[in-house]
Amino acid sequence: NAEAVRRIVHNLNEPTVPSFMDDFPDPAIILTGDTWWAYATNANGTNIQLASTTKEAFDGRWKRHVGYDVLPSLPAWVRQNRSDVWAPSVVQTSPNNFVMYFSATWDKEPKFHCLGTATSSTPDGIFTPSPEPFACPLDVGGAIDASGFLDPVTKKRFVTYKIDGNSLGSGGTCNNGFWPRKNTPLVLQEVSADGIQKIGNPINLLNREDVDGPSIEAPSIAYINEKYFLFYSSNCFDSGFYDVRFATSSAVAGPYKKGGKLLISPNLGLINPGGAETTIDGKFVTFHAGPPGKRYMYTGRMTFDGDNTVTICTNGGCRSAEADGEELGDVKDEY
Template identity: 30%
Template sequence: MVLTACQPQQQNVEAQSTQAQAEPQTQPQVKSGLAEPLVEHIYTADPSAHVFNGRLYIYPSHDVESGIPQNDNGDHFDMRDYHILSMDEVGGEVTDHGVALSVKDIPWAGRQLWAPDAAEKDGKYYLYFPLKDKNDVFRIGAAVSDTPEGPFTPEPEPIAGSYSMDPAVFKDDDGEYYMYFGGIWGGQLQRYEGGTYNPEDVYPADDAPAVKPRIAKMADDMLSYAETPKEIELLDKDGSPILQGDNDRRFFEAAWVHKYQGKYYFSYSTGDTHKIVYATGDNPYGPFTYQGVILQPVEGWTNHHSIAKFKGKWYLFYHDSSLSGGQTHLRSVKMTELTYNPDGSIVTIDPYLEQK
């Protein structure tokens, strides 16, 4: 299916006066991120964007009306398959390649196909997905295809040693691949403090270091981990850990890593404060030092993003619930240009600021 995409509004940050430029900036700049859904014939969320063979591919989850009451565990997000989107040009036609993977085709499936990601190696394409198993425990699975749009054939078992949700696979400049993952509340990461599964939710005290996202280097086969997953340290600028009670900055879900001017940018959602924020570091394993907000809150409870460079420009991919009138489980993928300040900091995006 081919559709016409809505051109994301792009705006340069307004020029400041000579006097303002000479003075220290005490507030971050904010730019317009006003954009329309990339597609409207289905609801899509949690976009992971990649450029393969010069074409932009977006791997979102596929929202449906489940009829399940909303709760903090996320049971109302009862997604059952994936549709992959692609385009040749920003603002051009968007192709929906149809169902790439369905929950009914995954042997170990229980329920809830949540936010996926994809990677390419040696001409093979890998789709990574979180899914509750038959015991209602989130694991991360892998599926393989000869083409970036699929369809994908799932492995018969989840990745050994995987848990929680929101896999994001980053390829470093040296050719190594790393999976970042994790999410609290419904994502169950809080059940793995100490490295083993606890069926009860256990959170640190508010004045203790927050639950940490995870990282694991991928094995050569891209279907398994080369190591036991490790915790990632998220730090304040004074070197102290981000605390569990710091809801404006602590990790909630939706890890993503990209590299800019030699720095690793670890971005994520703060969940119940509804922001996309970021931290930077010099190593794919971290530690990462908190820097600021990328995207201010959107309509709907959740947000989940990715960042990719396409044809010389950087873009932020995210979702909101504006198309469904604010129904938090019926979301739509959007994209807007992402810009950096000269010092490498990211200009904060207001998703509803009108372009001047």
């Protein structure tokens, strides 16, 4: 039978090897031609970091473009001496146009972040920022963690992001550890074909519950088997409880049902895995994880058994979780 011919190709729970040994938080990916590109939160003296590899080498070592900044100039609404440019995401809207979504510190009040957009004719930049913010809901805490999504069913474009209620918190873990905790909803904004002009108002997709700790964040949507999968992280990024989870829906605007934990410490030798972004088809994923004080980039591939079970395989092994919330744990399979 099929089970008898499966081959174990991973040493389960061996430490997963990062794409390279350097700080590269919140990695986002795009494939153009035969090249994968990855973008990351500010570090190593740049606003937005860049790495790349060939199409065939996705699971192996990547090249970090040391000292190269794909977004060297920031718009006037960003506090220039403390910009904190976080969690980029890049989409291709036409053969010669790429749009980057990013968050950065609001000039008038550094506790808030707002979302911005930038464009380039090539995936490796340089990206030129738009003068005005894309979203800046200061009354509810600002916005971070934008991710673009092209719905393969309707051909409509969307941006999903986090309302950063943590910035209005009362302290503690991720500034939202004390009661009453603030909401940190994940929202969906429809945009025009250029990826920048907003259509209508944002829609709430998912909100933080007590089990999620102080935050849910880092949303990324994929469409598989006629279902929408919303991947996200819960808890605080350095808490030891940070994770990669998912929720499912039959419509891009929801309602979404929360599923299981796909990655959590110390599975596959990972510490605080999170900040994941997937390709639209859900087959490829990047995320970051420890060691303490660093967030390295890791890659994985995902498979889907119907619309219920998700399996992620890294070079350290595989993990599965179900849409009904059950965690299946380590699995023996190949990808």
